[in-house]
Amino acid sequence: MYDWDLIADWGEWGCGENHDVIPDDSTKMAEARKINYLVDKTVYPNESPGLDPAKTLNIYKGLLKPNEIDEIKECEKTYFMAPASFLKELRTFLRKTRCLVYRGGYAMYETDHISYRYEIKKVLCIGKTGWVAKVLDHKTKQDVALKLTHHDAVSRYAEWKALQRIENRDRTHESNCVRMLDYNHFRGFNYIVMNLFDTDLKKYMIKKFPHGMPLDVNFVFIAMYMSSISQKIAKTGRSILIALDFLAKNGIVHCDVCPSNILLNLDKPEAVRLGGFGVARPVKPYCIPIHCQTAYYRAPQVFVLGAQTTAIDMWSFGCVMAELVTNERFFDGDSTADQFCAIQEKLGVPTREFMRAYNTEYFFLSKQGREPFHVTKRDGKEVVDFFKRVYNGITSQEIISTYSKLITDYEKKEVVNFPIVYTIGALSAKNYRCHRSGVFTSTSASFETSSGDHIAYRYSVDRVLGDGSYSEVYRCIDRKTETPVAVKILKHNVPIFDEEVDALTKISQLDPNGKSNCIRLLDHGKFRRHHYLVFEMMDCSLATYLDEVRNVSVQECGKMMRSILFALDFLHQHKIVHCDVKPDNILMSFNDPNSLKLADFGLATEDPTDVGDSILQTRHFRAPEIYFKGIITSATDMWSFGCVVAQMVLGKPLMAGRNYYDQLALIEQFFGLPPIPYYKRHLHFYGDYPKHCEKFYDNVTKKPFLQLEMIYHASNPKTGLPGSKTLKDVFPDPKQFAIVDFLSRCFKYELSERILPTFALKHPLFFQKSNL
Structure with a gap:
């Protein structure tokens, strides 16, 4: 079994002698590290005017590819170059899906450069047309936002034209629209440089009120609180209106006013700026495509393909203001038809003038089923009759004999394997290419489906919740019970299905009432060559929650993670090891944020189990016995829990290693060298001392001592020698003594010395006194 962490990162600091590393490239890597280390200190000081192309080519002589040489020759100045740029193609090939190549997007990773000027520091968001990253402009030494559009994006020029027009009309910068600082193209991709903001209005509202508006207080406080909130909302609305007024006067339709496109800084959240001009266009008497506006903020004219005017921006603005006041979407719906129906429920049936102008009868929601009226009208009485009966489930034989026109030829052969049918999916989903070809597995082995389609003739697909190396998770509606569920669909021929089903089935049998705080498995099976598992629906993962709030207090952490300790204690008592405890696999509900559940048992195994050659657990949460090919027990989960x-x-x-070896070096930095017997299990990393260190002898005492190897230290300046750092250095506050004490009991090399979940529940960090 290949260690992809090790193979992909061999070039970081030269530890790949046993993994087919090319000696010449390894030597070049070392040279490049030394050169870039010197360049950072001398060539690029804080106020550098940049380097001429000739000087840049001289410094990097022998380390550049022909295309890079041509690029540098065309540059007026070079301000920054990513380290070891000649290895990018090799790294991209080795990393495969780990390197970001998203729907024709630019292959990007942190510390890379754009146009030899902008250093990528962090990806902020990824969309259908491109991605936005926080970058450092080495010319001005300021952090800015860079939006790079995909080369095949239809709107790749629209945002530049709109922002250029705004810049020409708004010389004083009083329009409350984002500013375009630079525009250019790099390696076939267009990019725009704009002001950097702390967050957007959507994330700000989630962070400020993650569980809704606080109403469990007295009436006087509510009045005072709502008064201050109303003032802030009014200031925010005024700032947005100034921007929309400017756009209307200059004949520009934004087309996508929503909280995600309203940007702000945390020090002054009321002073917002309008961004996201990717679908902006001039005012014209032409129809606007329905996909331009974000769902929930879509104007009625957009549903019926009306003219693009500034009036649609005002509708979206009203939806945003209503959401700020009520803290929920005003026109909510799982589909386009549901949203149009929600508009009718709140505002009534459209006027006759509106219906004559746009022929809206084709977009009314059918009272008989889940399809828009234009679909039922097109296919006639048969569709209406079918959707009347399918709510209670009908037999597959009746579908074939009576409703065969509503399913594809592939489904006619497939449906006989399902005795009761609760849905056949939206008729519009039948036009998707997988239904036409009968092939539902993509080239990457993923399951191909679309919104409105069905899974196993029971679950209606709503949207994608997330994806991973082995599976994708969809939000679906169980048409048998009419409740939302999460459906995990594994990639074709993934071997972990049986292990996960066995573990979850065992948990369900041992805990029929669902009190173990482990995610509940509701159903499982195989559909179109892919295994699927159906789980109860949760609101978000702990990783998503931490992305919004960043961190929590020690007391709040103890309250939240106590429920996960209950889950680990339950697994420990029944000899089950989860093997992948991390924030992404911990789910939570907004209604009760202190009641978390442990999910994703794809790597679960028995206690104890020999590691062998397997590389288990996510790198930042990996226990040392995984590296040393030891034994997996419940103590392995406690290391990850810590x-x-x-x-x-x-x-x-706490220990964010960049690769296989760096992670082990960080563990040693905190907890010293592992016991000597462990060396024999990891000979390609240890000799007489770790390979990221060098051994020297004191001139006087002749005693040996270790120092960090120079190239490794240049690449990892924050990593120290083994045992050079303690947990108290990371948690210096005396109030954090409880967490320091608990972590010191979790992070032990010997499994027998680690604290077990049963005793962890009695630790002061998690122990809660009874109210009785």
């Missing part, structure tokens, strides 16, 4: 607890309080991983 990493999660530390991340919740710190706001970042």
Whole structure:
């Protein structure tokens, strides 16, 4: 079994002698590290005017590819170059899906450069047309936002034209629209440089009121509180109106006014700026495509393909203001038809003038079923009759004999394997290419489906919740019970299905009432060559929650993670090891944020189990016995649990290694060298001392001592020698003594010395006194 962490990161600091590393490239790597280390200190000082192309080519002589040489020759100045740029193609090939290549997007990773000027520091968001990153402009030494559009994006020029027009008309910068600082193209991709903001209005509202408006207080406080909130909402609305007024006077339709496109800084949240001009267009008497506006903020004219005017921006503005006041979407719906129906419920049936102008009868929601009226009208009485009966489930034989026109040829052969049918999916989903070809597995082995389609003739697909190396998770509606569920669909031929089903089935049998705080498995099976598992629906993962709030207090961490300790204690008592405890696998509900559940048992195994050659657990939460090919027990999960607890309080991983060896070096930095018997299990990393260190002898005493290897230290300046750092250095506050004491009991090399979940529940960090 290949260690992809090790193979992909061999070039970080040269530890790949046993993994087919090319000696010449390894030597070049070392040279490049030394050169870039010197360049950072001398060539690029804080107020550098940049380098001429000739000088840049001289410094990097022999380390550049022909295309890079041509690019540098065309640059007036170079301000920054990513380290070891000649290895990018090799790294991209080795990382495969780990390197970001998203729907024709630019292959990007942190510390890379754009146009030899902008250094990528962090990806902020990814959309259908491109991605936005926080970058450092090495010319001005300021952090800015860079939006890079995909080369095949239809709107790749629209935003530049709109922002250029705004810049020409708004010389004083009083329009409350984002500013375009630079525009250019790099390697076939267009990019725009704009002002950097702390967050957007959507994330700000989630962070400020993650569980809704606080109403469990006295009436006087509510009046005072709502008064201050109303003032802030009014200031926010006024700032947005100034921007929309400016756009209307200059003949520009924004087309996508929503909280995600309203940007702000945390020090002054009322002073917002309008961004997201990717679908902006001039005012014209032409129809606007329905996909331009974000769902929930879509104007009625957009549903019926009306003219693009500034009036649609005012509708979206009203939806945003209503959401700020009520803290919920005003026109909510799981589909386009549901949203149009929600508009009718609140505002009534459209006027006759509106209906004559746009022929809206084709977009009314059918009272008989889940399809828009234009679909039922097109296919006639048969569709209406079918949707009347399918709510209670009908037999597959009746579908074939009576309603065969409503399913594809592939489904006619497939439906006989399902005795009762609760849905056949939206008729519009039948036009998707997988239904036409009968092939539902993509080239990457993922399951191909679309919104409105069905899974196993019971679950209606709503949207994608997330994806991983082995599976994708969809939000679906169980048409048998009419409740939302999460459906996990594994990639084709993934071997972990049986293990996960066995573990979850065992948990369900041992805990029929669902009190173990482990995610409940509701159903499972195989559909179109892919295994699927159906779980109860949760609101978000702990990782998503931490992305919004960044970190929590020690007391709040103890309250939240106590429920996960109950889950680990339950698994420990029944000899089950989860093997992948991390924030992404911990789910939570907004109604009760202190009641978390443990999910994703794809790597679960028995206690104890020999590691062998398997590389288990996510890197930042990986226990040392995984590296040393030891034994997996419940103590392995406690190491990962300690990493999660530390991340919740710190706001970042405690040991965030960049690769296989760096992670082990960080473990040693905190907890010293492992016991000597462990060396024999990891000979390619240890000799007489770790390979990221060098051994020297004191001139006087002749005693040996260790120092960090120079190239490794240049690449990892924050990593120290083994045992050079303690948990108290990370948690210096005396009030954090409880977490330091608990983590010191979790992070032990010997499994027998680690604290077990049963005793952890009695630790002061998690122990809660009874109210009785």
